[in-house]
Amino acid sequence: MQLYNTLSSNERAKIIDEAGHERITLSFYTYAHIENPVQFRNDLFLKLDNLDVLGRIYIAKEGINAQISLPANNIDLLKEELDTYTFLKDIRLNIAVEHDNKSFLKLKIKVRDKIVADGLSDDTFDVTDIGVHLKAMEFNNMMEDPNTIVIDMRNHYESEVGHFQGAITPDVDTFRESLPIIHNQLKDYKEDKKLLMYCTGGIRCEKASAYFKHQGFKNVYQLEGGIIEYTRQIREQGLESKFIGKNFVFDNRLGERITDDVIAHCHQCGKPCDTHNNCKNDACHLLFIQCDECAKKMHNCCSDACKDVVSLSEEEQKALRKGIRNDAMIFRKGRSKSLLSI
Numbered sequence: 001m002q003l004y005n006t007l008s009s010n011e012r013a014k015i016i017d018e019a020g021h022e023r024i025t026l027s028f029y030t031y032a033h034i035e036n037p038v039q040f041r042n043d044l045f046l047k048l049d050n051l052d053v054l055g056r057i058y059i060a061k062e063g064i065n066a067q068i069s070l071p072a073n074n075i076d077l078l079k080e081e082l083d084t085y086t087f088l089k090d091i092r093l094n095i096a097v098e099h100d101n102k103s104f105l106k107l108k109i110k111v112r113d114k115i116v117a118d119g120l121s122d123d124t125f126d127v128t129d130i131g132v133h134l135k136a137m138e139f140n141n142m143m144e145d146p147n148t149i150v151i152d153m154r155n156h157y158e159s160e161v162g163h164f165q166g167a168i169t170p171d172v173d174t175f176r177e178s179l180p181i182i183h184n185q186l187k188d189y190k191e192d193k194k195l196l197m198y199c200t201g202g203i204r205c206e207k208a209s210a211y212f213k214h215q216g217f218k219n220v221y222q223l224e225g226g227i228i229e230y231t232r233q234i235r236e237q238g239l240e241s242k243f244i245g246k247n248f249v250f251d252n253r254l255g256e257r258i259t260d261d262v263i264a265h266c267h268q269c270g271k272p273c274d275t276h277n278n279c280k281n282d283a284c285h286l287l288f289i290q291c292d293e294c295a296k297k298m299h300n301c302c303s304d305a306c307k308d309v310v311s312l313s314e315e316e317q318k319a320l321r322k323g324i325r326n327d328a329m330i331f332r333k334g335r336s337k338s339l340l341s342i
Contacts, residue, residue, distance in 0.1 A: 009105040011183030013155070016101050021071045025096035025103040025251065027228065029115065029203040031063040031127050032087035037111045040085075045109050047081045054104040056250070059117045062127055064088070065115040065203055067250055069104045094201045094228040097247065097256040104251055116207050119176035124214075130179070131209030133245055136233035139223050140195055140242055149189065151182060153199040153208045155246070157287060161255060161274040162196060162227075162245030162266045175204050189215045198230070200221035200247065231258055246274050266291040267339040268298065281306035283321030288339055302339060 016023070030109040037059045044057070048068070055068030070078060071292040075093075076216055082088040096103070134142060142148050143164070150167040152159045155178075159169035168185070172178045187197070195217055197205035205222040213220050223230055227247045234241050235236055244261040248254065254276040273291040280300040288302050309317060 012104055012105045016105075019071075021073070023099070023101045023103075023251075024071045024072045024075065025067075025069045027094045027096075027201045028082075028088075029063065029065040029089050029201065029206075030087060030091055031115075031206065033088075034059065034061050034063065037061055037112065039073055041109050041111050043105065048078075048109075049107055051077055051081070053078065054107050056104065057107075057109040058112050059109065060112045060115045061329060063115050067104075068107075069101075069251075077258050092225060092229070094225055096260065097228065097231050098253065100251075100253050110236045117174070118179060118206055118207060120179075120211070120213070121329055122214075125211065126214070127207055129210050129213055131195075131213060131222050133222055133224035134196075134221050136230045136239055137237065139196070139198075139230065142194065142241060143242055144212075145194060146193065146207070148194045148196050149186060149197060151181050151186075151197045151208075153178060153197050153205045157276070158200070158248035161276070161289070162243060162247050162258060162261075163263075164243050167198075175208075179208065182208075183212070183215055194219040196221045196223075199226050200249065201226040201228050202274065227258070228256075231256075242279050248276065249277075264289055266294055268294040268302075279303075281308050281309045282317065285310065 009236055034295065041059050044059075051070055051074045053064065053068050053070045053074075055067065057064065057066040079093070096178040101318060103129060143150060143166070150164055152163050152167045153171045153175065155173055155175070156169070156171045159167075163169050168182070170178045171182050172181065181314070186193070194333055195209075195212055197208055197220075199205040202225050203222065205226070209220045209222045227243060230243065231241070231247070233239070241259055244259050245263045246255040247258050249256055257272070262272045262274050264274040265271065268288075268290060273290060277290040277295060278286055279288070279302040281302075282304050284302060286302045290300070290302075298304075299307050299310055301310060308319060312320070
């Protein structure tokens, strides 16, 4: 019984090319009580692997969070498999705005303590006691209310390239950092203001809405399905997009174009740009914004030092990065001294 990947990313990419099938990228999540996450993980891996599903899935006792891709003609089979679990029956699938057959190249299903790390240890906090879900039109209308405070529950590197107009965009690297910061900033408005939250697909603002209700906020709302579903609805209904720029996504695409607005800047030269790139030096792998000109000049690297490293042979590069963990460098867009602080 195979419960892990046996192919490299390059091998999988070749198979995708040879298959010639259109793949779609989608996400789904739900907060639920899963008694045996490990058993569920193993069972789900076998079912999804059989459908040629690739992606990243986190499972915990509090629920499931999935970002995946699969052949388009397998979507109905996927729904059938998910419907066999009571807590996943008829779950909303957030179909990506833009597709890339290679958005994911492996299937990774991991068991974690929580599907969204929140840094909380309060046993009285009920993650299922959530705020009011709003569809795109309702969200747009509530944004016009002067008593509404719009809050971006994503991280700084996400909101930098795209956000709702007038939203509070905390300068944080993780979701867990944002909760106390936002609470402290808005603690005087628990009774008289409406908190209107959003995130990529809904999972973070759903937990945040429960958290702020737990903290005593009376009027808590969230964008149903996040930016992904919002975009689908405004395009389908011909509504005005109050979200400008790009929606950052956590796969190989690193972003989906929502409007033509470019609100960010290249971290190396400062010109308007909203294209994220990971430093080509695998010992660095810093996520930052880089224009085409700088990418060519810097060989897709974040600094001259990293450019020097990638000019070495693969054997020399491996020797240099032996024992180095680069996790802390990922998604630190403006935290490097080699980049501009814009």
